[in-house]
Amino acid sequence: MRALIITPTRELAAQVHEDVRNYGKHLPIRATTVFGGVNINPQIAELRRGVDILIATPGRLLDHVQQKTVDLRQVEILVLDEADRMLDMGFIHDIRRILALLPASRQNLLFSATFADEIRKLAGSFMKNPASVEVARRNTPAELVSQVAHPVAAALKREALAHLVKRNDWRQVLVFVRTKHGANRLAQQLNRFGIEADAIHGNKAQNARTRTLKRFKDNELRVLVATDIAARGLDIEALPHVVNFDLPHVAEDYVHRIGRTGRAGTEGEAISLVSAEERPLLAAIERLMNRKIEQRPISGFEPGQGAPRDAEEKFERRPQQRSHGKPQQRSQGKPQQRSHGRPQQRSQGAAHAAPQGRPQAPARPKRRYEPQLGAMLTKSA
Numbered sequence: 001m002r003a004l005i006i007t008p009t010r011e012l013a014a015q016v017h018e019d020v021r022n023y024g025k026h027l028p029i030r031a032t033t034v035f036g037g038v039n040i041n042p043q044i045a046e047l048r049r050g051v052d053i054l055i056a057t058p059g060r061l062l063d064h065v066q067q068k069t070v071d072l073r074q075v076e077i078l079v080l081d082e083a084d085r086m087l088d089m090g091f092i093h094d095i096r097r098i099l100a101l102l103p104a105s106r107q108n109l110l111f112s113a114t115f116a117d118e119i120r121k122l123a124g125s126f127m128k129n130p131a132s133v134e135v136a137r138r139n140t141p142a143e144l145v146s147q148v149a150h151p152v153a154a155a156l157k158r159e160a161l162a163h164l165v166k167r168n169d170w171r172q173v174l175v176f177v178r179t180k181h182g183a184n185r186l187a188q189q190l191n192r193f194g195i196e197a198d199a200i201h202g203n204k205a206q207n208a209r210t211r212t213l214k215r216f217k218d219n220e221l222r223v224l225v226a227t228d229i230a231a232r233g234l235d236i237e238a239l240p241h242v243v244n245f246d247l248p249h250v251a252e253d254y255v256h257r258i259g260r261t262g263r264a265g266t267e268g269e270a271i272s273l274v275s276a277e278e279r280p281l282l283a284a285i286e287r288l289m290n291r292k293i294e295q296r297p298i299s300g301f302e303p304g305q306g307a308p309r310d311a312e313e314k315f316e317r318r319p320q321q322r323s324h325g326k327p328q329q330r331s332q333g334k335p336q337q338r339s340h341g342r343p344q345q346r347s348q349g350a351a352h353a354a355p356q357g358r359p360q361a362p363a364r365p366k367r368r369y370e371p372q373l374g375a376m377l378t379k380s381a
Contacts, residue, residue, distance in 0.1 A: 001070070003053045003077040006098065008086040010035040010057060010206055011213060011234055016081065017055045029053060034070075036060040037206030044069045058086070058094035065101060072101045083112040084119055092122070099126050145262035147270045149282060149293045153303045154275035158186065160301040161245060161273065162193040165223065170241050172216070175225045176257050178246040186245065187225045197223035228253060236260060244272040247281040251288040276303050 005020075007013045017033035024031065031053040032046045040063065047054075047069050054061075054070070064070040078099075080086065086095060108127050112119050123130055152160045165173060175197075177183045183199040190197035198212045198221055215221040217236055228248070239261045248254055254272075261268025272293070274282050286292055 001051055001054055001072065001075055003079070004072065004075045004098075004102070005053065005055045005079040005081060006058060006061070006086070006095070007055065007081045008057070008089050008091060009082075009229060010037060011209065011229070012082065013055050013057055014210065015235060020053055020055065024053075031055065034060045034064060035206070036063075037209075040064075040067075058091045058098065062094055062097060065098075072098075073103060075102050075106055077107045077109070078102060079109045079111070081111045083110050083122065087118050087122065092118075095122070096125075143262075144266065145258055145268045145270050147258065147272075147293050149272045149274045149295045150298050150301075151295055151303055152273045152275060152298065152301050154277065156301045157245060157273050157275065158189050158193075160298055161186075161243065162190060162195055163298065163301065164243075164271065165190075165195055171222060172219055172236075172239060173223045173241045173243055174216075174236065174239060174260055175223055175243040175245050176248070177225060177227060178248070180227055182246070183225045183227055187223070190223055190225070195222055197221070197225060199225040200229065201227040202229055228257070234260065235263065237263075238266045239263070240268060242268065242270045244270070247272060247274060247278045247285070249281065251281070251284040254285045255289070 005016055007016060013033050013035045017031060020029075020031045029052045030050060032043070032051045033055040034040075034043045034047070035057040036059055040060070043060075043064070044067070047064065056064075061070065065072070080095070086092070108130075110119075110123055110127070110130075150160065150164075161175065164170070175186070177186055180199075180201040180203050183201050187197040187199040198215070200209050200212050204212075212221065212224065213234075216224040225245075242258050242261045244254065244257060248257065258268075258270035261270060272282070274295075282293065
């Protein structure tokens with residue numbers, strides 16, 4: 001093995017592997033990827049055939065080391081991709097174990113979206129006089145991304161999102177939410193509104209995540225609802241729209257989310273649905289970027305008394321009409337979702353689903369998010 005590339009997530013490992021194959025298709029180079037959530041035996045068989053470049057997540061790589069199915073003694077190049085994300089996800093001890101298995105003489109490349117003290121300490125522990133290359137000014141979204149914030153009543157966010165997708169005939173939309181449960185619930189509700197949607201997050205089986213992401217990239221899925229697992233590293237070609245259904249608690253995450261669009265010279269649009277309680281989060285994002293985001297109300301969905309309920313009732317009649325002819329689905333709808341939910345999450349403050357037609361403002365769970373910043377590459381020989 002000549003090169004080892006370590007990534008924090010399975011999706012990013014699969015994407016890097018695809019890129020390595022594309023860039024090296026005319027070269028006599030063998031590459032493969034190993035990550036968790038799938039059967040290890042096909043990976044073992046592939047490793048035994050020999051590889052030049054291995055792309056891996058830390059945990060599964062150490063599984064192979066323990067089973068003696070991978071040999072790291074000849075690695076010439078080590079790449080740590082999204083190093084700050086790996087630190088945030090708690091992989092620092094795994095990374096140090098992997099570093100101890102590598103030859104002392106090698107080339108190290110560390111890609112990081114920030115250069116916090118933890119990253120500086122990690123770089124100093126295994127790099128010698130590293131050269132730093134900053135490829136973009138920190139916390140600056142792509143210039144080709146237009147940004148707009150829609151002030152929306154919290155209880156009407158679902159309806160407002162469906163309204164925007166249908167009114168503007170959006171065909172490929174990446175929607176960010178804060179929680180895994182919220183991602184599942186929103187995808188189900190969009191499907192009831194007649195909009196094909198699915199969710200991707202850490203609790204889903206890897207095969208399901210891979211299929212969902214492929215369908216979205218192939219334009220077979222109209223809306224992909226994601227937690228921040230999809231905010232870093234994933235490259236969806238010419239993605240036109242990103243929606244912040246929930247604003248992130250950490251302002252830097254906003255820059256990474258909207259960075260999924262407006263890539264490689266293409267234009268993109270970033271939309272945020274901002275409830276009254278999220279205004280401080282929006283203000284923090286504006287301070288970080290040192291710019292104001294245009295606020296554009298949506299008629300019938302604005303925060304306030306009276307108007308939201310009228311808009312809600314008018315919109316809610318549509319999904320009920322579309323589900324005509326499926327009485328079982330219509331009668332089970334939301335109650336079924338509540339009954340098979342996660343009781344522990346509900347007891348900890350997760351949002352309760354309300355009967356369809358009269359959604360109540362959900363309690364917004366407060367979750368900690370990992371700090372993430374602009375773009376930084378650190379390289380040393």
